[in-house]
Amino acid sequence: MTEALPAELAAAEERVAALLRGRAPLGVAFSGGVDSSVLLALAVRTLGADGVRAIVAVSPSLPERERLDAREIAALVGAPVVELPTREGERAAYRANGPDRCYHCKHELFDRIWSELPAREGLAALAYGENADDIRRADRPGGRAAREFGVLRPLADAGIGKATVRALARALGLPNADKPAAPCLASRIPHFSEVTPAKLAQVEKAENALRELGFRDLRVRHHGDVARVELLAEDLVRAAAAPLRDRVRSAVLDAGFRFVAVDLGGLQSGALTLPLVDVRG
Template identity: 70%
Template sequence: MFTMDLFSGIGRLGVAFSGGVDSSVLLALAVRELGPDRVVAILGVSPSLAADEREGAHAVARFIGVAVAEVNTFEGERDAYRANGPDRCFHCKDELFTRIADEVVTAYRLDAVAYGENADDARRADRPGGRAAAAHRVLRPLADAGLDKAAVRRLAREFGLPCADKPAAPCLASRIPHFEPVSPEKLAQVERAEAALRGLGFGDLRVRHHGDVARIELPPDDLERAVRDPLRSRLRAAVLAAGFRFAALDVAGVQSGAFTLPLVRRG
């Protein structure tokens, strides 16, 4: 069993929690070291969080045995967030950590707040949320311990977490091209389309919002079956029902950082 002193000197810890693999492993490690009564999972709720992701986060927290504190975030009221530049994640995380500081830290008598950045993400140029974490003195125990994505996945399986094999699920705003404004209507379209595709049996996927066009990213194996009827027709109908006029399959497959990485590399 993995052991490491990641939380030395902390009496009560809040974990910024999404139900994804990274934050779930961090939460499980914190509970193992501090005990469930000294750890709180903090879930930010806004239109950028899909309903099934919210439900899944609660399920993982129940499995780990820790309480969830939901905090409403209002990044959509920030002009810089809606403008959707490459630093959008900074404004989102800054809103989250501000709300946590204002509403959760005192209420739960927390000594510190941590989030689940891993060592791989800490090295990526398209993760401006890390600047917000640093500004708010939010801890990043996984990255500081040198735990990369592969190590975090191994721990998730070792702990038997229900999200151990869950695909990465960035927030819904990541589906909108930079400099195209983020709006609740676009986020809802993407959420409806992705939920419908999951209902058709697709797991790892993205629906990128290009106005009337939904650009669908799927793993290679899923691409092959997505173009065969009757699934092809059902996929198209599901996307059109979400409010798009056209459904396009991207043969490049699922692309992490598809909108942000080209911009930060160019800069």
């Protein structure tokens, strides 16, 4: 991926490159989402493939399709992949699922990376894909863990927000340039309801089945026996009308839920967390 970029995007790339030079071997916490994909691609362009590792955290909160997508994108970019099992589910504070759950998840990830990979992979530095828009959101406590472990955030520090991230992804030929946000499966479980592997598996199965029915962007929120399905506004009528309605219902019930509710509010990013955090900062 050595394509020349348009001037504005080339300037953005140079700001990121200036933050990465001299950091090899660099580990990139890699989810396969567009932010970490752009960071990984820019890191390879700056440091070379031998100077970068795509680190994929593997746990019950990562859908299998996301793990496979991450491997494909890393291969396209040319970065070697390191799959690292994480055990956030063994942390009581993570299972308790307060609004700071993401902090405990990221703490586990960064702690495990620094405990295991410097000797194994020779890592000199670690970066993750937080962008300049993310740092203004109140529902992303994982950033605190990143600061505690000295993890770099080159996109954010280079002033690159989501729109520029997607523009870079298109210019670099990444297949996920327009991919919707894909937060971990634990984000589907209401706060203070325990996170368990069984619940995560239910959510993953239901969401996979709905995607097979043609719904591209969605969430299945786990409310015990009830699955609350969030869809894009333009999909609501289609999901509630025959003949698809019965297939939607069956797809979710087959995942182990007893009842299916389609939320008329549509897809709501951060809906479970934002009401519980201080949004004044």
